[in-house]
Amino acid sequence: MAEKKDEHATPPNDDKVAAGTSDMLEDQAEDALTGTPEEKVPSDDPVMAALFEERDSLKDQLLRALADVENMRRRTERELEAARKYAHTGFARDLVGAIDNLSRAIDAAPADDEAPSPEALDGLFTGLEMSWTEIQSTMERHGIKRVDPKGEKFDYNLHQAMFEVPSGAHEPGTVVEVVQHGYVLHDRLLRPAMVGVAKAADTEGSESGDSE
Incomplete structure (x- = not known):
């Protein structure tokens, strides 16, 4: 008499099977990366033999990639050191x-x-x-320019005021004396020009002096 089939049996779930296979592959990959000793490949299981072969191939590729990254890092460090050393x-x-x-x-x-x-x-x-x-x-x-601002309007981006000079011949805020020239590298300030700046003449003081 034929065995009666269980109608209430749960059919196999493809997602669970795939998840189990994925977990098995992840465990094998982790073992390969952590240096697990080589396992003996079952000779009578072609599926497992293929998985072991693929694992070994991926491990070899990973080791080669890590070696390439390390070589690139060292080469980049040497190039950066040479660039800093011989930049000028x-x-x-x-x-x-x-x-x-x-x-x-x-x-x-x-x-x-x-x-x-x-x-x-x-x-x-x-x-x-x-x-x-x-x-x-x-x-x-090499993009280095001298800042010689005599006669120009004072610019706090390029100049550093050292003193003020009363002057009736120049507008207030005009650079009338350059103590030390400045320099810029392209659009970056290397050193501000140290200058003397004109200010309005003290007319009240002169008038009071004349009246005395």
């Missing part, structure tokens, strides 16, 4: 020309125990002028 190579190469001109000007200067001749003084001044011209040209090539 171009500027230094251009600056040595000005240094050479300045050295020649110093060599042309007369010794302490010699009376300066007109030729020696001319050579000194020429060398200094060439050095200054070369330095200015080098700075401009």
